[in-house]
Amino acid sequence: MSPALLALVLTLPLLGALGAVAVGRHGGPVAVAAALATLAAALWLAVRVATDGAVSIAVGHWTPPLGIRLTADGPAVLFLATTAVIMTAVVLYAVHWITGPKAGADRDGPMVHTFWALLLLLWGALNVIFVSRDLFNLYVGLELASLAAVALVGIEGRRETLAAALRYLLFALTGSLLYLLGAALLYSAHGTLDLGLLAGQLGRHPSDLLALAAMTAGLAAKTALFPFHVWLPPAHAGAPPAASAVLSALVPKASLYILLRLWFDAEPDGAGPVGPLLLGGLGAAAVLHGSLMALRQQRLKLIIAYSTVAQLGYLFLVFPLVAAAGALDPAGGDAAWRGTLFQALSHALAKAAMFLCAGLIIEAAGHDRLERLAGTARALPITLFAFGLAAISLMGLPPSGGFVAKLLLIEAAFERGAAAWALVVLLGGLLAAAYLFRPLAAAWRSPDGDAPGFAPVARRRQALPMALALAALGLGLFSAGPAELMGGLP
Numbered sequence: 001m002s003p004a005l006l007a008l009v010l011t012l013p014l015l016g017a018l019g020a021v022a023v024g025r026h027g028g029p030v031a032v033a034a035a036l037a038t039l040a041a042a043l044w045l046a047v048r049v050a051t052d053g054a055v056s057i058a059v060g061h062w063t064p065p066l067g068i069r070l071t072a073d074g075p076a077v078l079f080l081a082t083t084a085v086i087m088t089a090v091v092l093y094a095v096h097w098i099t100g101p102k103a104g105a106d107r108d109g110p111m112v113h114t115f116w117a118l119l120l121l122l123w124g125a126l127n128v129i130f131v132s133r134d135l136f137n138l139y140v141g142l143e144l145a146s147l148a149a150v151a152l153v154g155i156e157g158r159r160e161t162l163a164a165a166l167r168y169l170l171f172a173l174t175g176s177l178l179y180l181l182g183a184a185l186l187y188s189a190h191g192t193l194d195l196g197l198l199a200g201q202l203g204r205h206p207s208d209l210l211a212l213a214a215m216t217a218g219l220a221a222k223t224a225l226f227p228f229h230v231w232l233p234p235a236h237a238g239a240p241p242a243a244s245a246v247l248s249a250l251v252p253k254a255s256l257y258i259l260l261r262l263w264f265d266a267e268p269d270g271a272g273p274v275g276p277l278l279l280g281g282l283g284a285a286a287v288l289h290g291s292l293m294a295l296r297q298q299r300l301k302l303i304i305a306y307s308t309v310a311q312l313g314y315l316f317l318v319f320p321l322v323a324a325a326g327a328l329d330p331a332g333g334d335a336a337w338r339g340t341l342f343q344a345l346s347h348a349l350a351k352a353a354m355f356l357c358a359g360l361i362i363e364a365a366g367h368d369r370l371e372r373l374a375g376t377a378r379a380l381p382i383t384l385f386a387f388g389l390a391a392i393s394l395m396g397l398p399p400s401g402g403f404v405a406k407l408l409l410i411e412a413a414f415e416r417g418a419a420a421w422a423l424v425v426l427l428g429g430l431l432a433a434a435y436l437f438r439p440l441a442a443a444w445r446s447p448d449g450d451a452p453g454f455a456p457v458a459r460r461r462q463a464l465p466m467a468l469a470l471a472a473l474g475l476g477l478f479s480a481g482p483a484e485l486m487g488g489l490p
Contacts (some may be wrong), residue, residue: 002048002055006072006131008041009080013087013124020116027116028095034120035084035091042084046077050485064194070131074485075341079130079257082345085471086249086352087123089464093356094119094242096461097363115155115242122148122246129254133265135183135193138258139176146172146222149251152243153235164234171221171231175255178218185211198266215262216275222255225279225316226286229309233293236308237301241359244301248308249352253344256315260340263319276323283316284424291431300361300368300439304354307435310428311347311394315340317409317421324416335415338486339408345482346401346472350390353468357387360462361443364454376443379454382462384443389469391436393476396429401475 016034020027049055054073063069072080098112125144132138150172154165187193189205202208224232236248290310297303321336360383361376362368377384393400396407406425413422475482 002045002052002072003057005041005045005048006055006057006070009038009045009072009084010070010124010127010131012038012041013120013127017117017120017124020120021113025112027113028098031091031116031120032095035088038123039084039088042077042080045072046081046485049074049077050481064134064197065192068132068134068137069194069196070128071133072131076130078341078345078482078485079253080127082348083123083126083130083250086348086468087119087246089352089356089468090242090245091119093245093359093461093464096458097240097242097359114151118148118151118155119243119246122152122251126250126254130257133195133261135186135195135262138261139180139183142179142222142255142258143176145251145254146176149247152247153239155243156240158238160234161238164231164238168231168235171228175218175221178214178221180218182211182213182215182218185214195261195265202266212262213275216259216279219255219259219262220279220282223252223259223315224309224312225282226289226309226313227282229286229290232309233302233305236305236355237299241301241355241362244305244358245352245355248305248355249348252308252312253348256312256344260318264322264337273323276319279316280320280421283313283319284421286310286313286316287424287428288313288431291428291435294435295431295438297435298370300358300370300373301355303435303439304351304358307354307394307432308347308351310432311343311351314343314405314409314425314428317413317424321409321412321416321418321421324418334412335408336412338483339405339412341486342401342408342475342479342482343405346393346405346475349468349472349475350393350400350402353386353390353465353472354394356465356468357383357390360457360465364457366455370439370442373439373442374445374447376454380457380462382459382466383457384440386462386466386469387443388440389473390465391432391440393469393472394436395432396425399476400473401479402472404476404479 012034016030019030023030049072054071056069056071059068098115122145125141125148128141129138132141150165150169153168154162183193185207189207190198190201192198221228236244239247287310290306290313294303294306297306318336318340358368360380364380365376393402396402406429409425410422413419
């Protein structure tokens with residue numbers, strides 16, 4: 001049963017994409033059906049892995065190195081389940097956004113025929129990445145995800161969004177070429193691209209360090225690590241809210257997930273001490289730069305986008321923290337490893353909730369400029385409450401998943417005598433509180449003069465970001481189960 005569930009999780013989004021293409025502008029019901037079915041399969045698969053252990057499929061019954069093995073272990077099913085929850089919420093949100101009464105003539109063009117297929121194709125590519133252990137198969141999934149994401153950025157066809165999409169495409173292609181170069185070097189040196197077979201082998205060939213550096217640089221560019229982040233704010237802020245939620249919450253996690261697998265599955269002993277410190281330093285710079293830039297923005301979506309730059313920086317602190325310990329021991333409760341996974345998952349849920357909140361505010365107010373948001377809290381109380389709950393997780397306040405993540409990272413830093421990394425986490429939390437307070441304060445402010453008009457937004461649509469924000473809190477309240485699934489690498 002478990003291999004069949006894994007096959008369903010991988011194929012249902014792709015079948016939904018084909019169905020959406022076949023029915024054209026009426027693809028919404030197909031997307032909803034595919035989303036609900038994939039959500040059920042992903043959650044059921046997570047339960048089976050939690051009780052029975054990892055699930056593997058040898059594609060075509062060919063085992064590595066001749067074939068490709070797909071494996072759903074604890075970390076993989078956590079990402080699969082989180083992706084399914086977020087994607088389902090985005091699909092339900094987008095149904096009204098595309099076909100609702102305020103959709104307008106611009107929602108009756110090519111976008112209506114392509115949005116569902118692109119979104120489901122992106123979902124399928126993400127699922128493939130989370131269960132693959134073959135470097136070339138990971139490359140294929142990464143390219144599919146990048147191309148679908150670029151198309152979603154520019155789907156409205158406006159000049160600024162097309163410019164943002166082209167910049168994103170440039171960084172994505174550059175990152176892909178660097179990744180492919182590294183994979184080719186590893187294959188020429190070791191004769192395999194399977195991470196399990198490469199385990200313990202990296203560092204034994206003269207070209208391994210170059211291969212690891214090229215792949216790390218390419219994946220860092222795709223993850224928008226500082227200073228390769230310049231494509232992210234205009235792309236995420238300019239894309240439609242439904243696309244922004246996915247682009248910010250999930251797409252950068254795919255390249256980061258590959259990077260974690262490369263470094264910690266394959267055990268690159270040849271990386272030396274400089275690489276982890278460099279990645280950690282760039283992560284710390286991302287936390288500070290992204291936070292300071294978010295403080296300067298006057299648009300809600302730009303604040304959220306620069307917050308993504310900052311929050312992604314925490315994820316790169318795992319490299320120097322693990323290097324300080326000498327080895328990764330997730331089965332022994334490695335705090336740095338689990339803190340990183342908690343940060344990735346809680347950020348995904350909270351950031352998706354924030355972008356959906358921003359979309360509802362734009363629908364109601366017609367804009368997202370802070371100086372004109374007075375009275376929004378009275379018009380959209382559920383939306384603002386959901387935004388506040390998501391902010392709690394991003395700031396790292398209890399009882400959220402973000403609190404558990406930052407607490408584990410701080411614990412790991414002090415355990416390994418690296419208090420400077422703990423200071424980065426604490427300072428980032430304070431800066432997050434500062435820049436997230438600005439939109440909340442603007443929305444709760446009483447308007448001067450006549451109250452601005454707000455278009456009505458159905459409560460059932462406001463419940464979608466609320467559900468995601470509550471899931472981010474629940475990740476902290478019920479952290480024992482996810483922590484068990486984070487327990488080890490195959």
